[in-house]
Amino acid sequence: MPRSLRPMTIHPITTRTLEVLRVADVTPGMRRITLGGPGLRAHTAANGYPVEEIHCDGFDDHCKFILRHPDLPADAPTPAPTQADGVLNWPTDELAVNRSYTIRKWRPDAGDHGEIDVDFVRHGVGPATRWAYTVQPGERIQIAGPKACALQPEGADWLLIGGDETALPAIGRWLEEMSPDTRGQVFIEVDRDDHIQDLDHPVGVEVTWLPRNGAEAGTTTALYDAITGCEWWDGRVFAWVAAETLTLVPIRRWLRREKSLPREQVDISGY
Numbered sequence: 529m530p531r532s533l534r535p536m537t538i539h540p541i542t543t544r545t546l547e548v549l550r551v552a553d554v555t556p557g558m559r560r561i562t563l564g565g566p567g568l569r570a571h572t573a574a575n576g577y578p579v580e581e582i583h584c585d586g587f588d589d590h591c592k593f594i595l596r597h598p599d600l601p602a603d604a605p606t607p608a609p610t611q612a613d614g615v616l617n618w619p620t621d622e623l624a625v626n627r628s629y630t631i632r633k634w635r636p637d638a639g640d641h642g643e644i645d646v647d648f649v650r651h652g653v654g655p656a657t658r659w660a661y662t663v664q665p666g667e668r669i670q671i672a673g674p675k676a677c678a679l680q681p682e683g684a685d686w687l688l689i690g691g692d693e694t695a696l697p698a699i700g701r702w703l704e705e706m707s708p709d710t711r712g713q714v715f716i717e718v719d720r721d722d723h724i725q726d727l728d729h730p731v732g733v734e735v736t737w738l739p740r741n742g743a744e745a746g747t748t749t750a751l752y753d754a755i756t757g758c759e760w761w762d763g764r765v766f767a768w769v770a771a772e773t774l775t776l777v778p779i780r781r782w783l784r785r786e787k788s789l790p791r792e793q794v795d796i797s798g799y
């Protein structure tokens with residue numbers, strides 16, 4: 529039995545520097561940064577190692593953004609990984625910072641070199657959010673990955689999908705890329721009503737938005753209540769849930785213990 533109904537490919541890890549092409553707000557709570565430039569294509573790194581073309585076929589493929597720690601002196605370089613032979617040498621500096629983000633869209637044929645979109649939730653004052661909400665077109669950013677690429681599940685009769693706003697880029701991409709005959713129930717927690725997005729999805733997929741209306745992320749049971757209260761359809765389900773780690777503990781327990789779902793039908797990730 530496979531570990532998951534999702535076929536998985538592992539690519540050699542790469543690091544590359546991209547150009548910020550466009551910046552746009554999808555909603556007041558989500559900023560879309562479009563990245564491109566020759567760094568997306570196969571090339572040779574400054575240290576002579578080959579860097580493969582970027583691959584992002586999976587709806588939740590993610591990469592790490594290499595960011596500046598706020599305590600770094602202005603004249604200090606950003607600690608960053610360097611390319612080696614199919615692996616990366618990561619900096620051990622305690623002021624090295626990276627954060628994971630989903631590739632919301634990959635357009636390999638756009639422009640001269642292709643484009644990727646990455647959607648950043650507006651929250652807190654962390655280095656990634658600060659970067660996304662101050663960066664301008666023309667600036668450059670280093671990323672690492674994606675490495676693992678898991679495709680859509682095969683052999684499921686219906687999908688049970690849940691997530692908070694950090695999972696919304698993956699869920700939005702999945703909804704757009706699903707086959708038109710997909711059946712499923714999707715529950716998405718967002719901060720406020722005006723953070724709800726207009727997402728394309730198959731007619732057999734029901735999307736329910738769960739605005740927290742002022743409550744802190746990770747402090748409500750809205751996602752758990754919606755998932756455990758869903759109508760349990762006949763057939764083989766595949767469940768995918770991504771959110772803040774503490775939110776996931778009771779959801780994972782319910783899916784695995786109460787609903788007795790085997791490991792290959794459950795994909796749960798702490799974002």
Ligand SMILES: Cc1cc2nc3c(=O)[nH]c(=O)nc-3n(C[C@H](O)[C@H](O)[C@H](O)COP(=O)(O)OP(=O)(O)OC[C@H]3O[C@@H](n4cnc5c(N)ncnc54)[C@H](O)[C@@H]3O)c2cc1C
Pocket residue numbers: 590627628629630631646647648649650651652653654655656657658693694695697698745772797798799
């Ligand atoms: C595989 C993966 C894919 C991800 N994809 C995306 C994506 O596409 N878009 C996206 O926006 N995020 C995504 N995330 C989540 C993102 O990596 C984290 O939210 C990250 O910590 C943000 O970094 P930061 O530097 O802005 O804030 P941090 O320095 O990490 O945190 C600063 C403060 O921000 C607040 N904060 C941080 N994370 C959250 C949160 N999840 N919810 C509410 N408040 C928070 C807290 O107050 C925290 O103290 C993903 C995470 C993973 C593991």
